[in-house]
Amino acid sequence: MATEHTEHVVVVGAGQMGAGIAQVALQTGLRVTLVDVSEEGLAKGAGRIRAGLAKLVEKGKLEDAKRKAAEANLATATRLSEVKEVDFAVEAATENEELKKRIFQELDGVVKPGGVLATNTSSIPITRIGAVTKRPESVIGMHFMNPVPVMQLVEIIRGAATSDATYEATRALAVRMGKTTVVSRDMPGFIVNRILIPMLNEACFALMEGLGTAEDIDTAMKLGTNQPMGPLQLADFIGLDTCLSIAEVLHKGLGDDKYRPCPLLRQYVDAGWYGKKSGRGFYKY
Structure with a gap:
């Protein structure tokens, strides 16, 4: 997959991390669909994103036209099955291994062939998450720091099966988001923790x-x-x-x-x- 072709990003989980990841992706001109099982959670997440963008305009760090474009690029859904044409997925749900595995089995069905299935886990082995999909080579760790819009770092974690193309696409997206990346092997805690x-x-x-x-x-x-x-x-x-x-x-x-x-x-x-x-x-x- 050509790394520049990420246009539509799905973020699973509308909590603080998910909303932050979605906001940063929207700021770079990407289309983002935020997915969460809870309607209330989605509304709260979308509100958090809008507030974050407005704050940047206030500080003079974002033009108002770009804020409007970013807001127009945000869609929400309560089910992954409703989402189409996904280039890149970032899962930012609760740190629960069984839940993440279920999400990844669903992502396997919605992300385009050659697309990337990334997890923002801070501690669950990427290799184990990848193993429940039909394409472990496309699964990677993309660990953002909290609060996402402020913190500069993204830890990229390669599972046992992660391909070079998946790594390159993930790094390209992180750089496009204005982040600095480091690479960690898939060992407990990765580098930071x-x-x-x-x-x-x-x-x-x-x-x-x-x-x-x-x-x-x-x-x-x-x-x-x-x-x-x-x-x-x-x-x-x-x-x-x-x-x-x-x-x-x-x-x-x-x-x-x-x-x-x-x-x-x-x-x-x-x-x-x-x-x-x-x-x-x-x-x-």
Whole structure:
């Protein structure tokens, strides 16, 4: 497939990530169909996209004519089977392997031959997702960072069967979206989470052992290593439930004790203290 020929992108999942991916694709002049089983979710996602585009116009980063064109290029659907002529699909549904596999079996039927089936998973093996389709060579990981319109990075993850043509098409799309790409092998956590989550987990151990207060640990890392946000605050922003599930993926997938999730992290998740989204984590919000 010629890499320049992506015109119609389907984004599955209208949550924060899906809406962000759709917005960035629309900004580059692509036609986008946003798919979600929930009508309410779709309306919310589309609203989020419109607000994001309007904000760029306000800041002088997007011409109003381009905003109107982008909005006109957005379609929505509650079923994948309704969508036709798909060049490139990006799945951004919940991190649930069975759900993703079902979506990929459906995508197999709607994406054109030679098209790309990408997943925005942060932790599920690309090879396993590809194996449920009839074209594992067309399946690839395209891991955007949150918030998508702001963050510069896209991690591209090649599964065992991913073809060079699929990689080239995916890289071309990411570059067209103004992103910088890195390539990772299909190993637990890929690059970013493989290094980030153990750091956040270690900060939890430091807090649990009384090495310092949450504030001191975060200030030390912020000012001592020039990070914009301390590890505990960052964990709160990511969601402690998400941090724990990725830590569990690393521990199980790599089988090494050094990845074991901190008991304090598990206890906070058990308490329902997920961080910013629930009003309490290592800090109160």
